[in-house]
Amino acid sequence: MIDYQTGFTGLTYGHIILICVGLIFIYLAITKKWEPYELLPIGVGLILANMPYTGLLLTPEQAGGVPGVAGLLGIFLEFGLYKYTVLPLLIFLGLGAMTDFGPLLASPKGFVLGAAAQMGIFVAFFGALALGFWGIADFGIKEAACIGIIGGADGPTTIFLTAKLAPELMGITxxxxxxxxxxxxxIQPPIVRALISEKERKIYMKPQLRAVSQREKIIFPIAVMLIVILLVPRAAPLVGMFMFGNLLRxxxxxxxxxxxxxxALINTITIVLMLCIGASMSAExxxxxxxxxxxxxxxxxFAAGTAGGVLLGKLVSRLSKEPFNPILGAAGVSAVPMAARVAQHIGQKANPRNFLLMHAMGPNVAGVIGSAVIAGVFLGILG
Amino acid sequence: MAIDWGFALRIAGFGLLLVFSILALLIVITRVVTRFASKKGPEEKEKKEERE
Structure with a gap:
């Protein structure tokens, strides 16, 4: 008799549901083109992680250091995320190299909107604490911080913080x-329409921003690196990598x-990191x-972050001498460049003459700095 | 689960204060950087030449 097991014998309902979720992710990535660079490998990771008896998730530690026993995804997870958390930081390096701070330098009001849109982090933080307090969920202060940071709308920051504070939540956050x-x-358009009147949405802004010199663009990442890291040392991995990438550019x-x-770098790391994210969502x-x-x-x-940005956008619009469209506040949620595109779309719908995309890119990239700062604060206090 | 609400409020207050302060500080830095490193527009160049 041969002692051999097929995967079918170990399949549970949990595995089957998560394999279906993985298939849905792959479907959404391919047919709807929803974040395909992320959802496609996450979907595959999910499927692989929920196949029984593969050994793929066995980490070198679990394998007792015996060569050849640990699984590929277990090796990636242990060294890339759980132990050293290098993968999200390398993604940040690539994102920095892809980011143009020109619109933010041309219109620095974006910084304030980027800060206001971080309100959502704290709304969810207290929401999670309340669920823990009432005994509805097993959330402590570290878990609440990791759930809150989802409102920063920044994937690598969320992964980085969760891997450090509450690794068991990493896949889902x-x-x-x-x-x-x-x-x-x-998510954003209904909130923007609810909080901003049509008259305000129609406010026209000149599409052109001033030209920003290369010298400004070189000094900026160095200055941000020095100041932000001195003030929030634990944000150094995120801010340092982001600004280093930008300086390369x-x-x-x-x-x-x-x-x-x-x-090449960001593509390679995206493959590994997203596979790991999928793989960290086992049924258990x-x-x-x-x-x-x-x-x-x-x-x-996400919703509270959008509302925070929009409300501060309204305040800036009232105080500003030049016309300022408060829709730009919604772009402070740092989903780059999607939130900026949404602001452009809503603005143009209200007033076809408006072209807000470049204006919206400023708060959008400021939001990335803002969420990295808050991650650094959480790590500094709770890490 | 027992939650230390005072500690949570302090974290949130400090975090928000810090993020607003840092990003406001970056506005000032951007203004300074712009002042010393921005491109001179044609109008500014003309004015400078006139003064000289």
């Missing part, structure tokens, strides 16, 4: 962040490095009521 980023065009002397960071970790609560609170965080 990351999926929530990326899913809601993909759904920004559905703007310096103009290391084109090959810049091209690699925003091309995900099939519990807390998962739905994390998804719900993530949505609240």
């Amino acid at each position: 990351a999926v929530a962040a990326y899913s809601y980023m993909a759904m920004v065009a559905i 703007e310096s103009g002397v290391v084109d090959r490095l810049s091209d690699t960071a925003q091309g 970790l995900v099939m519990r009521p807390e998962t739905l609560m994390v998804l719900g609170l993530g949505l609240v965080a």
Whole structure:
């Protein structure tokens, strides 16, 4: 008799449900083009992680260091996320190399909107704490911070913080962040319309921003790196990598490095990181009521962040001498560039003469800095 | 679960204060950087030449 087991014997309802979720992600990525670079590998990771007896998730630690026993996804998870958390930081390097701070430098009001849109993080933070307090979910202060950071609308920041503070929530917080980023065009417009009158939405802004010199673009990432890291040292991995990537781009002397960071490197790391995110959602970790609560609170965080940005946008619009369209506040939610595109779309719908995309890119990239700062604060206090 | 609400409020208050302060500080820095490193527009160049 041969001792051999097929995967069928180990399949549970939890596995089957999550394999179906993986298939849905792949479907959405391919047919709807919803964040395909993220959802496609996450879907595959989900499927692989929920196949029984594969050994793919066995980490080197679990394998007792015996060579050849650990699984591929377990190796990625242990060294890329749980132990050293290098993968989201390398993504941040690539994102920095892809980011143009020109619109923010041309119109620095965007910084304030980027800060206001972080309100959602704290709304969800208190929401999660309340669920923990009432005994509805097993959320403590670290879990609440990781759930709140979904409102930063920044995938790598969410993954980085969750891997450090509450690794068991990593898969679901990351999926929530990326899913809601993909759904920004559905989540934001009703909130913007509810909070901004049609008259305000029609406010016309000149499409052209002033030209920003290369010298400004070179000094900016260095200045941000120095100041932000001195004030929030634990934000150094995120802010340092982001600004380093941006300096590669703007310096103009290391084109090959810049091209690699925003091309081959970020693509390679995206494959590995997103597979890991999918793989971190095994049925044992995900099939519990807390998962739905994390998804719900993530949505609240996104909505509250949008509302915070929009309300401050209204204030800036009132105080500004030049015409300022408060829709731009919604772009402070740092889902780059989706939130900026949504602002452009709503603005143009209200007033076909309006072209707000470049204006919206400022608060959009300021939001990335804002959420990295808050992640650093959480890590500094709770890490 | 027992939650220390005072501690949570302090984290949130400090976090918000810090993010607004840092991003406001970055506005000031951007203005300074712009002042010393921005491109001179044709009008500014003309004015400078006139003064000289």
